[in-house]
Amino acid sequence: MNRKNMVIALAGNPNSGKTTIFNALTGARQHVGNYPGVTVERREGRLKYKDHEMTIIDLPGTYGLSAYSPDEVVARQVIVEEKLDLLVNIVDASNLERNLYLTMQLKELEVPLILVLNMADVAERNQVKINYELLAQLLGVPVIRAVGSKNEGIYDILEAVVNYSSHQPGSRERQVRYRPEIENELMRLQGELPIVKTAAQEAAAQTDSLASTSLPSRWQLIKLLENDRELIRQTSANTDGQNIVSKATESRARLAKVLGEEPEIALVEDRYAYIRGICREACQRSALDKATLTEKFDNILLNRILGIPIFLGFMWLLFQLTFTLGSPPMEWIDAGVASLGDWLNAHMAEGMVRSLLVDGIVGGVGGVIVFMPNILLLFLGIAFLEGTGYMARAAFVMDQVMHKAGLHGKSFVPMLIGFGCSVPAIMATRTLENPRDRLVTMLVTPLMSCGARLPVYSLLIAAFFPTQMGGNVLFSIYMLGILMAIIMAKVFRTWLLPGDTEPFVMELPTYQLPTIKSILIHMWERTWLYLKKAGTIILAVSIIMWALFSFPAQDSQGEEWETPTVALENSYAGQLGRFIEPVFNPLGFDWKTSVALVAGMGAKEVVVSTLGTLYSIEDTDALAEEEAEATTGFAERAREQSGYSPLIAYVLMVFTLLYVPCMASIAVMKRETNTWKWPLFTIGYTIVLAWAVSFLVYRGGLLLGLGV
Amino acid sequence: MTRTLKDLAPGDSARIKFVSGNGSIRRRIVEMGLVPGVELTMERYAPLGDPVEIKSQGFHLSLRKVEADTIFLESIDGGE
Numbered sequence: 001m002n003r004k005n006m007v008i009a010l011a012g013n014p015n016s017g018k019t020t021i022f023n024a025l026t027g028a029r030q031h032v033g034n035y036p037g038v039t040v041e042r043r044e045g046r047l048k049y050k051d052h053e054m055t056i057i058d059l060p061g062t063y064g065l066s067a068y069s070p071d072e073v074v075a076r077q078v079i080v081e082e083k084l085d086l087l088v089n090i091v092d093a094s095n096l097e098r099n100l101y102l103t104m105q106l107k108e109l110e111v112p113l114i115l116v117l118n119m120a121d122v123a124e125r126n127q128v129k130i131n132y133e134l135l136a137q138l139l140g141v142p143v144i145r146a147v148g149s150k151n152e153g154i155y156d157i158l159e160a161v162v163n164y165s166s167h168q169p170g171s172r173e174r175q176v177r178y179r180p181e182i183e184n185e186l187m188r189l190q191g192e193l194p195i196v197k198t199a200a201q202e203a204a205a206q207t208d209s210l211a212s213t214s215l216p217s218r219w220q221l222i223k224l225l226e227n228d229r230e231l232i233r234q235t236s237a238n239t240d241g242q243n244i245v246s247k248a249t250e251s252r253a254r255l256a257k258v259l260g261e262e263p264e265i266a267l268v269e270d271r272y273a274y275i276r277g278i279c280r281e282a283c284q285r286s287a288l289d290k291a292t293l294t295e296k297f298d299n300i301l302l303n304r305i306l307g308i309p310i311f312l313g314f315m316w317l318l319f320q321l322t323f324t325l326g327s328p329p330m331e332w333i334d335a336g337v338a339s340l341g342d343w344l345n346a347h348m349a350e351g352m353v354r355s356l357l358v359d360g361i362v363g364g365v366g367g368v369i370v371f372m373p374n375i376l377l378l379f380l381g382i383a384f385l386e387g388t389g390y391m392a393r394a395a396f397v398m399d400q401v402m403h404k405a406g407l408h409g410k411s412f413v414p415m416l417i418g419f420g421c422s423v424p425a426i427m428a429t430r431t432l433e434n435p436r437d438r439l440v441t442m443l444v445t446p447l448m449s450c451g452a453r454l455p456v457y458s459l460l461i462a463a464f465f466p467t468q469m470g471g472n473v474l475f476s477i478y479m480l481g482i483l484m485a486i487i488m489a490k491v492f493r494t495w496l497l498p499g500d501t502e503p504f505v506m507e508l509p510t511y512q513l514p515t516i517k518s519i520l521i522h523m524w525e526r527t528w529l530y531l532k533k534a535g536t537i538i539l540a541v542s543i544i545m546w547a548l549f550s551f552p553a554q555d556s557q558g559e560e561w562e563t564p565t566v567a568l569e570n571s572y573a574g575q576l577g578r579f580i581e582p583v584f585n586p587l588g589f590d591w592k593t594s595v596a597l598v599a600g601m602g603a604k605e606v607v608v609s610t611l612g613t614l615y616s617i618e619d620t621d622a623l624a625e626e627e628a629e630a631t632t633g634f635a636e637r638a639r640e641q642s643g644y645s646p647l648i649a650y651v652l653m654v655f656t657l658l659y660v661p662c663m664a665s666i667a668v669m670k671r672e673t674n675t676w677k678w679p680l681f682t683i684g685y686t687i688v689l690a691w692a693v694s695f696l697v698y699r700g701g702l703l704l705g706l707g708v
Numbered sequence: 709m710t711r712t713l714k715d716l717a718p719g720d721s722a723r724i725k726f727v728s729g730n731g732s733i734r735r736r737i738v739e740m741g742l743v744p745g746v747e748l749t750m751e752r753y754a755p756l757g758d759p760v761e762i763k764s765q766g767f768h769l770s771l772r773k774v775e776a777d778t779i780f781l782e783s784i785d786g787g788e
Contacts, residue, residue: 064739068732095767098741126766265727265738272743285766294768298751298761307755396770400756403772409759503733503775504759505740508768 003085006054008161009078011106012090013099014061015389015509017118019043020148021090022058023518025157032525041427049158057082063098065105067230070430076230079109086112086161093123093130093145094510096283100275103139104176108219113141114160116153120145122510126292128285135282140174149515175218178270181258182225185251189221192244224248225255226264294511298393307397314390318381320471326374330458333373337366352550360546365539374458375451376527379420383522387514391416392506399504405486406493408432409504411441415485418448419478422665424526425450426672436497440489442669443682446661447485449478452604456656459608464649473650481657484689541602545610548573587655587694588648597655603662647701651694659690713762713776716750722781723747729778737775741765747784 012018022030026045043058059078060071067073079087089106091099096117106113117123117130136143142160146153177183223231225248235241255263291299301310341358348354385391391413395402399409410432418425425445432438449457457477461470549571554560561567569578576598577591584594592611600607644652660683661669669679716722724746727737741764742748748764759772771779 066735066739068736095765097765098767101739101741128766264735268735268738269743272741272746295751295763298768302752302754302761304753304755392770396754396759396761397756399770399772400754400758403758409770503736504770504772505733505736505775506770507740508761508770 004052006052006085006161007057007082008054008086008088009057009059009082009084010088010090011059011075011079011102012061012118013063013092013102015507016061016090016092016099017148017512018061018090019058020515020518021116021118021146021154021157022056023515023521024148024151024154026056027517030521050162052162054161057084062102064102065109066226067228073230079106079111084111086114086164088114088116088157088161090116090118090146090148092510093117093120094126094128096123096128096130097272097275097279100139100278101271104271104275107139107141107175108222110219112164114157114164115139115141115143116146116157117143118146118148118153119510119512120153121147121150122512128283130284131282135278138174138278138282149512176271176274178267179259181255182263182266182270185225185255186218186221189224189244189247189251190217192247221248222267225252226267227252292510294389297511298508301390301393302396311394311397314385314394316475318378318385322374322377322381324471326377329373333369337362337369340366355550356543356546359550360543361539363542365542372527372531374454375420376523378451378454379523379526380519382417382420383519383526384514385416387512387519387522389509389511392508395506396508401486403504405489407441407444407486407489408434408437410506411437411489414441414445415448415482418445418450420451420526422446422448422450422661423668426665426668429672436493436499439673439678440492440497442672443492443678443685444485444489446665446682446686447481447488447658449481449657450604450661452662453656455605455608456600457653459611460649460653464644464646473653477653477657480654480693484658484693488685488689541599541606545573545599545606548576583691586698587651587691588698589652589655593652597659600656601660601663603664604656607656647698647706650701651698654697655690655694657690658693659686661686711781713748713750713760713771713779713781714773716781718750718752721747721749721784723784725780725782727779729775733775734778737771737779740769741767742769742779 010018010022022043022045026047029047030043030045032041032043041060045056045058047054047056057078059075062069062072062075065072065076067076078084087106087109089103091103103113103115115136117132117135120130123130132143132145142164144153144156144160146157148154178186220231220235224235224245232245236245252263255266259266300306303310341362344354344358344362348357385394394416395409395412398412402409402411411429414425414428414432417428422445425448426442429438429441429445432441457474461473465473551572552570553567555570561570573595574591577595580594580598581589581591584590584597589597596607596610599610660666666679666683669682670676673679711722713722724742724744726744727734727742729737746764748762751761751763751768753760754770759770760776761768761770762776763769
């Protein structure tokens with residue numbers, strides 16, 4: 001192929017190592033966005049090889065090309081609509097039969113195709129011998145051996161891409177031949193097809209739908225025989241299309257009668273029969289069936305007795321490490337932010353601008369960036385769990401519990417990601433196919449304590465609890481979040497959204513050591529989401545909060561306030577805080593905390609930065625006599641000024657954990673459900689839940705005499 | 709006596725006779741390669757008893773017992 005600019009898409013099963021190959025090809029030159037209208041991630045990268053500029057699209061991982069999940073619909077649309085120059089199908093060589101199922105469907109789409117047998121080393125270790133040349137001949141596509149995690153075969157893929165010739169022998173012929181009954185119906189429908197093509201062209205003039213591009217007719221007809229919702233919807237756009245759809249429906253009825261089977265199942269069986277034929281010729285599996293490394297690992301990790309303790313241990317380790325390992329760099333950043341504030345104070349004239357810079361911007365955003373090390377480490381841990389393949393095991397181990405709560409083992413994955421950030425977690429719910437399962441998961445995911453809430457806990461724990469208790473206090477908060485999520489899920493599933501749960505058919509992928517590159521890219525992507533939030537929403541909220549705290553700057557007579565404390569009490573924020581204080585009084589919170597919690601509805605980190613702004617404003621009062629005070633850590637100031645007991649600090653953590661997810665997650669939820677109903681419902685129920693649980697904890701604590 | 713995947717003890721192998729059930733759940737199972745004639749091995753039950761893990765054609769799949777009960781089996785030497 002001698003085009004200068006090429007568009008190439010990578011297709012493949014989940015766990016086929018597709019993203020590893022994508023990362024190896026494009027490195028850091030990639031961009032993650034969203035497909036319009038759906039929340040499937042669109043990952044795109046660029047690379048230059050020889051004289052070619054290549055745009056590479058990493059399609060969502062799919063097992064087939066039916067229209068069950070948004071992922072499959074998107075993958076199909078990209079292949080059909082985006083005028084690809086080439087499609088690279090990444091398959092797991094150690095699991096060839098199942099992976100070739102997608103390949104055979106891609107072949108039916110009649111796009112230029114290259115097959116990459118990834119994880120070839122695993123296959124070879126498992127004694128699977130593959131005859132690459134024969135396989136290429138049988139499939140009519142170039143076949144390349146690769147080990148993405150070791151960078152093997154990447155160069156070969158690029159060579160194959162630039163040398164691809166559309167005159168590949170057998171590229172069109174080598175397609176699945178179905179049983180005669182099905183082929184007959186396809187032939188019969190073929191006769192109707194010229195009309196469809198005209199209809200498609202007609203549609204092309206008007207809309208940009210799937211039908212507008214020249215689909216291979218055979219593929220289209222097969223999909224109609226499969227009763228593919230999406231294609232039926234698109235084909236029925238006009239009368240000619242409706243005609244072929246009704247003809248196809250007749251064919252389906254005839255087939256069902258002759259075969260005594262639903263045609264779509266027969267089609268699947270025939271594809272697998274065809275694949276088995278190919279594999280029998282081109283692959284040799286040694287009879288020796290010894291346990292693979294993955295099986296040995298699973299014998300321990302999924303052990304009936306050890307499975308759950310190991311799972312809980314991993315979770316505990318993840319959070320202990322995040323907290324312990326994260327604290328030294330946290331202290332450095334804290335010191336850096338404090339000295340930046342000092343430097344500005346020393347070098348700028350006193351006034352509104354300095355106040356805005358130091359108290360609003362540096363104080364607000366700085367207070368968020370301080371906790372970056374924790375968040376990075378948390379995402380690093382989650383990326384590692386995902387990359388190794390343990391995440392699917394976690395779903396396997398936890399499914400029974402999740403199922404009892406009316407959720408799905410897969411719900412565990414978004415909920416676990418929810419520990420990092422609710423935004424990608426809500427996006428991750430799209431792996432759930434049943435809309436009810438998905439919605440319930442989405443509603444309770446914000447109860448999992450996200451990274452943005454960590455600063456609040458860290459601050460309060462550092463200020464109110466002895467260091468050796470810190471880990472345990474934090475662990476109890478996380479556990480409370482999980483418990484509440486399970487209870488609420490059960491409540492929602494029973495009364496709000498009753499109905500069947502989704503089937504649990506999930507692959508347990510081969511364990512692998514993820515490449516450092518993959519982990520870093522993954523970690524960076526998610527951290528970037530958090531940072532963008534810190535940079536935009538949190539900065540905006542910080543400035544608004546600063547203004548609420550600083551104005552009105554004068555009393556009704558136009559006089560300056562006597563002391564900053566009076567100024568604070570009379571500021572808009574102070575008025576608001578005192579106005580809602582009665583609501584928070586039963587929980588032991590004062591008006592400052594009330595204000596911070598209102599501010600935290602925008603983003604949870606802002607609870608910290610608001611408290612910080614509050615304290616640094618008061619500090620300007622005490623700054624003259626207490627020079628050193630301004631440089632002491634954030635945590636110490638909080639303890640000295642708020643006068644809270646550990647119990648109230650704990651209740652504040654509980655409230656922060658449970659109430660209103662941040663604006664970013666509300667926005668994502670709105671986009672995912674395409675209505676304001678569910679995000680608004682979430683805001684409402686979380687406030688009620690947070691208040692009720694906080695009340696119980698506070699009053700219970702007082703009864704137990706913990707209020708000292 | 710008809711046997712389903714649910715009745716298979718860990719470590720035992722059998723061949724798929726047919727997959728019952730309906731609609732998209734059934735198609736999902738079949739699309740994952742669990743078509744009639746394919747051999748599978750019960751690997752284990754989850755620590756809490758459900759779901760189960762099977763191995764078939766070199767890959768590992770987990771299913772709930774409800775779904776496993778829709779997969780009818782015959783022994784590899786041909787019997788029920």
